[in-house]
Amino acid sequence: MKHFIDLHEDVGIEELNYLLDIAADMKAKTKAGIEHHYLKGKSLAMIFTKSSTRTRVSFEVGMYQLGGQALFLSNNDIQIGRGETIHDTANVLSGMVDGIMIRTFAHQDVVDLAKYGSIPVINGLTDDQHPTQMIADLLTIKEVKGELKGLKLAYIGDGNNVANSLLQACAKAGMDVAIASPKDYTCPDKYVQQALADAKITGSKVLMTEDPYEAAKDADVLYADTWTSMGQEDEKAKRVEIFKNYQINNELFSVANKDAIFLHCLPAYRGYEVTEDIIDGPRSYVFQEAENRLHAHKAILVNCFLNS
Ligand code: CP
Numbered sequence: 001m002k003h004f005i006d007l008h009e010d011v012g013i014e015e016l017n018y019l020l021d022i023a024a025d026m027k028a029k030t031k032a033g034i035e036h037h038y039l040k041g042k043s044l045a046m047i048f049t050k051s052s053t054r055t056r057v058s059f060e061v062g063m064y065q066l067g068g069q070a071l072f073l074s075n076n077d078i079q080i081g082r083g084e085t086i087h088d089t090a091n092v093l094s095g096m097v098d099g100i101m102i103r104t105f106a107h108q109d110v111v112d113l114a115k116y117g118s119i120p121v122i123n124g125l126t127d128d129q130h131p132t133q134m135i136a137d138l139l140t141i142k143e144v145k146g147e148l149k150g151l152k153l154a155y156i157g158d159g160n161n162v163a164n165s166l167l168q169a170c171a172k173a174g175m176d177v178a179i180a181s182p183k184d185y186t187c188p189d190k191y192v193q194q195a196l197a198d199a200k201i202t203g204s205k206v207l208m209t210e211d212p213y214e215a216a217k218d219a220d221v222l223y224a225d226t227w228t229s230m231g232q233e234d235e236k237a238k239r240v241e242i243f244k245n246y247q248i249n250n251e252l253f254s255v256a257n258k259d260a261i262f263l264h265c266l267p268a269y270r271g272y273e274v275t276e277d278i279i280d281g282p283r284s285y286v287f288q289e290a291e292n293r294l295h296a297h298k299a300i301l302v303n304c305f306l307n308s
């Protein structure tokens, strides 16, 4: 079964390049109006227990463009929200659809869905990881910079799901990766160790620091995410205080490479993790990055559905 739950476990180094290649190919086909119904007649169940704009729309439209269909299942509407188990849900959906994409809180729930079901499972974000975002991010960097290997990406902010996945993705892609977070908000060591192991193979470097300027130095990509992730809303005031020196702004860009670009998974909060002039300025590729979610997710879908 070909799942896409954890980049480190589920995606090999060559497979990552393959996903980027087929995403680029399907993007070109989409722009040229060339039909590519690789998943004709297939159905994807999309379970959301957290909000989404990009992930929902891209998977739904992606399935349509691939000749299949997607079902939006909010936990307000399906029986999971009333206590039906992941085990039973996995069994039931396995009998009716061809794959599941799930966005939820506990990473273990996604792992369990795959364990108890008999169809591919795609992780649309958990508290721990956001792997589908990475394929779009790498695709965007490749489009703008021409290649990935040898570049440096610096993530400034909370050591959250996006940061964990960036560690995994950059090391696998042969990019240097630097993460700057306040002391008690850094990425779990598990992700650092995974990145170090892959970096050894691909010849890249991993830097964990509390200093945003050390991370941003000579970087080709500066990357931000919200300081307050979904589920942490009660901590917002405290987090704004803790992360106030972790903003991406012109001053931070002054230590990066002169043609460095800005990326953000979105949604963004201007004036907090990034200044308005950066996110709305010429260095920003955030909307190309957002569009690339569509093309990246189609690649993930094709790879999971056709290789399971
Ligand atoms: N970046 C991202 O996952 O966006 P959504 O929360 O809108 O899906």
Ligand code: NVA
Binding pocket: 125, 160, 161, 162, 225, 226, 228, 229, 230, 265, 266, 267
């Ligand atoms: N870290 C953010 C990413 C949103 C796409 C969150 O989990 O809310």
